[in-house]
Amino acid sequence: MTIEIIPNWHPILVHFTIALLSVSVVLFLAESFVRKWKLHIQLVTVARWNLWLGSLAAIATVIAGFDAFNSVAHGSEAQHLAMLDHRNWALSTAALFIVLAIWSLSSSLRGKADFRRSKNLVFVSLMAVAGLMLTATGYKGAELVYRHGLGVIPMQVGMTAGHNHSDGGAEQGEGEGHDMKMDMSMEGGEHDEGSESSHEDTGDHQH
Known part of the structure; x- marks a missing residue:
């Protein structure tokens, strides 16, 4: 060696x-x-x-x-x-x-x-x-x-290609933020549907 x-x-x-x-x-x-x-x-x-x-x-x-x-x-x-x-x-x-x-x-x-x-x-x-x-x-x-x-x-140039803190990192952050928003909206939609169904049940019960 x-x-x-x-x-x-x-x-x-x-x-x-x-x-x-x-x-x-x-x-x-x-x-x-x-x-x-x-x-x-x-x-x-x-x-x-x-x-x-x-x-x-x-x-x-x-x-x-x-x-x-x-x-x-x-x-x-x-x-x-x-x-x-x-x-x-x-x-x-x-x-x-x-x-x-x-x-x-x-x-x-x-x-x-x-x-x-x-x-x-x-x-x-x-x-x-x-x-x-x-x-x-x-x-x-x-x-x-x-x-x-x-x-x-x-430093090897290839190291920065796979892990970029400027452009790639920003794009990745935006993508993660977008996914989080989608998840939150979906959760919110489910909650709204649940609320509507609960309101309908309440209305039926009152009648």
Whole structure:
């Protein structure tokens, strides 16, 4: 059985990238305020692993993004410009996170994972900038789908032919209303006949 991914793997991979890198940014920001606590070491460890794994996911996401950029059909200039804008933001954001991941990994391998206060301030500040860039990139990517409709299969025309809320629905409603009126008139006729017969019976009884 062939697994069909619509439109490609990019929408799947990007969620792991955003989740891992967002958690990393939040934990690195948090650990800068609790450097004297025992919890600090755990926060740094988890933050580093999220950064490393998120950067690997970012590489896979960028590769899938290039495939999407070259394969997803787009027919307007606005859609093309939106794709270029999202691509540029994604490449810049991924590059910054990868540089920070290499910096963090190399320091960990040298046994200096816990930066000094001045170096840690620079590192955390860059992580915050990268987090803001990640937010902007995700927003622009969402606009490609929900504003410009890229990568979305259009609704089949046949679906509206059998169930139309404008013309067909109105005609159907009129037909149902007409049938209801007919039923009510028939019921009313039966009632009138019953009334006439009751009046005749009453008249006969009075005579």
